[in-house]
Amino acid sequence: MASKNATRMQWYRVDLHVHTPASMDYKDADAPYIDILRRAERRGVDIIAFTDHNTVGGYVAMMNEIERLQFLEQTGRAMADELRLLAEYRRLLDKVLVLPGFEFSATFGFHILGIFSPSTSIRYIEHVLLSLNVPPDVLERGDAAAGSTADVLEAYRLIAEAGGIAIAAHINSAHGVMMRGLNFGGQTRIAYTQDRYLHALELTDLNRRGRASTRRFFDGTKPEYPRRMHLIQGSDAHSLDTFLEGKNTRYGIGERVTEMLLRDRSFEAIKDLFASTDFSRTRPYNPDKKPYDYILAARDEGPSLVQSFHEGMERKGGKLNNVIADVCAFANTNGGTIYIGLSKDKNKPIEGIKDINDATRTLQKEISRVLTPSLDVDIDTQETQGKSIIRVLVPYGEDRPYAINDNQIYVRDEAETSLAVRDEIVNLVRQGLVFMRTEAPIEIDNGMPVPAEKLAEEPLPAEVAISEDEVTPPRAGAEIASVENRNDTRYYTIRDLRNGNIVKNVTRDSARRLWHYAIRQYEGNPVKEAKVQWYNNIGLWRRYQKAGQTRYDLVQRDNGTIRIYYGVTDSGMTGPWEMFMAPDDEDNNNN
Structure with missing residues (x-):
């Protein structure tokens, strides 16, 4: 079990998506490479990656120029302007780390960033591109149209196995793996954004909040996207400065960057960040706004499938046991983050933790003592609003099931930790x-x-037009699959749409919160078809508020029967179900 202290690290501004004149579609084709570094310095960027289309030619050109200047200097043949240029390169490269990489055009035109350490051989990086079926002539000229290359998943694997960082580029826009309108099935999209060889996703709307944002799919709360992903933004610069291309803004170098909390300014530090379960160490850079407090932002989001809040962790009153139950539940579900020292109620003042070092040691010792099998949990201390709190990062557990005292097995459903049935x-x-x-x-x-x-x-299916009577159930909520009477007691079979589990022999007394609600509605408020808000064969029966969150009771006609989905949250409203969602005010309040 590790303990970290983020205060030893430093925030760096990083742009991992920069083109150069080596890309055929670069606007400033005659611009010298030194100007790219000058723009990066001017905009306060600490790390950039040259990611030309299907080539590493831009990085090679810059390094060749530097090597030529160094040779002239060593042989005493350098002119004054060449010595000044070499000195300028040295000064800038001392301030801006440049990483070699490429933007690969995979099958069907999807774009993938491959980024490598400066110590990696250029020939080796070019070998990766050739292994991805990039034609040699395309590799030479930096053409985005590379023809028939390798599949997306193959690209992730080859980049990662070569020691690089694989990032799905601008996933929500042109040539992105989540771009709307593509003729691909949901399983394909899931695979393209959840693959184990994929390090991060690049978004063009990272600042956006609300229902229209892309980031909501990848915070670990979506049942179909259970792997929480590191999210970044990059300029995708095709010129030194920002310009308009039709109605689209094309950013210049360093105009849209990510801040990363790193131990040092290095490729290895970035790779370690992407391998970690600490998702607070990346943030979109907003030069005109006050510093981003991710702890307050997390509390604004509230408890969820992947985060919880505890005001304290004293043994008295079972508070310490509640924290450890969350550790067990997160390990058995999608992993998550636990904040200790502040209430989930964002209107309550933050109390913090007194004697925080002692509290941290106690928590580490207690988790090690009661949780089996052992789990590598990271515990650190953080500051917010002048108070010290404890943060616990729980990974997705692979040695399942995890238990407390050998027999208490907890799971997480949305914002609820419960004993597993x-x-x-x-x-x-x-x-x-x-x-x-x-x-x-x-x-x-x-x-x-x-x-x-x-x-x-099993080949991933292409998406086909789905008629309304073939709409799949929502991805959240609960359905009562069957009811059986035994000894004057009703036993229910519950289909939990959040995780796909079918749980038998549930009674009204034994049901957890969502299931209990479904049973109460089933028994006391039966659906009346004439009062349903129908759209073809799907409909809205009830919309209500629970703990500040809008929930929905939905219905669906299925071969002459009516299926009822109780307590569906926004996260489960996908596809045609979205039409029944309440208006989202946050969509108009983008950061």
Whole structure:
């Protein structure tokens, strides 16, 4: 179990998507490479990556120029202007780290960034491009149109296995793997954004909040996207300065960057960040706004599938046990972050933790003592509003099920930590066996680990037009699948749409919160078809507020029967179901 202190690190401004004159579509084709570094310095950028289209030619050209100047200097043949240029390169490269890389055009035109350490051989990086079926002539001229190359998943794998960082470029815009209007099925999109070889996703709307934002898909709360992803933004600069191309703004170098909290200014530090479960160490750079307090931002979002809040962790009153129950639940679900020292109520003042070093040691010791099997949990201290709090980073656990005192197994459903019931424990055991039995890469399918070889056996389907009577159920909420009366007691079979589990023998007394609500509605407020707000074969029965969150009771006609989905949250309203969502004020309040 590790303990970190983020105060030892430093924020760096990073632009990992910069083109140069080596790209055919670069606007300032005659601009010297030194001007790229000058623009980066002027805009306060600490790290940039040259990511030309299907080539590493821009990085090679700059390094060749520097080597030529160094040779002239060493042989005493350099002119005064050449010595000044070499001195300027040295000064700038001491302030701006330049990483070699490329923007690869995968099958169907999807763009992927491959970024490498400066110590990596250029020939080796070019070998990666050739292995991805980039034609030699395309590699020479930096053409975005590369023809028939490799698949997206193959590109992620080859880049990662070569020691590089694989990033899906501008996923929500042109040539991005999440771009709307593409004729691909949902499983394809999930694979392209959740693959284990993928380090991060680049968004063009990273500042955006609300329902229209792309980031909401990748915070770990979406059942279909359970792997929480590191999110960045980059300039995708095709010129030194920003310019308009039709109605689109094309940013210049360093005009749209990410701040990263790193131990030093290095490729290795960036790669370690992307390998971590600390998602607070990246943020969009906003020069005109006050410093971003991610702890307050997390509390504004509130408790969820992947984060929780505790005012204290004293043994008295079971507060320490509640924290450890969350650790167990997150490990058995999608992983998550626990904040200790502040209430989930954003209107309450932050109290912080007294004797924080002692509290941290106590928590570390107690987790090690009661949680089995052992789990590598990171615990650190953070500052917010002048108060010290404890943060616990819990990874997605692979040695499932995790238990407290050997027999208390907890799981996380939305903002609720609960003891697992029998059928959930069975699923956790199955998941743990999958991790144990395969050395192949693991994908996550609706909360269940799936061996990569199984995915390879089943080609990902192309998306087809879906008629309204073929609409799939929402991705959140609960459905009562069946009811049985035994000994004057009703036993329900619940289909939990958040994780796909089917749980049998649930009674009104034993049901957890969402299931209990579904049972109460089923028994006391039966659906009246004439009062449903229908759209073809799907409809809205009830919209209500729960803990400040809008929820929906939805219905669907299915072969002569009516299926009812209780307590669906916004995260589960995908596809045609979105039409029933309440207006989202946040969409008009972008940061």
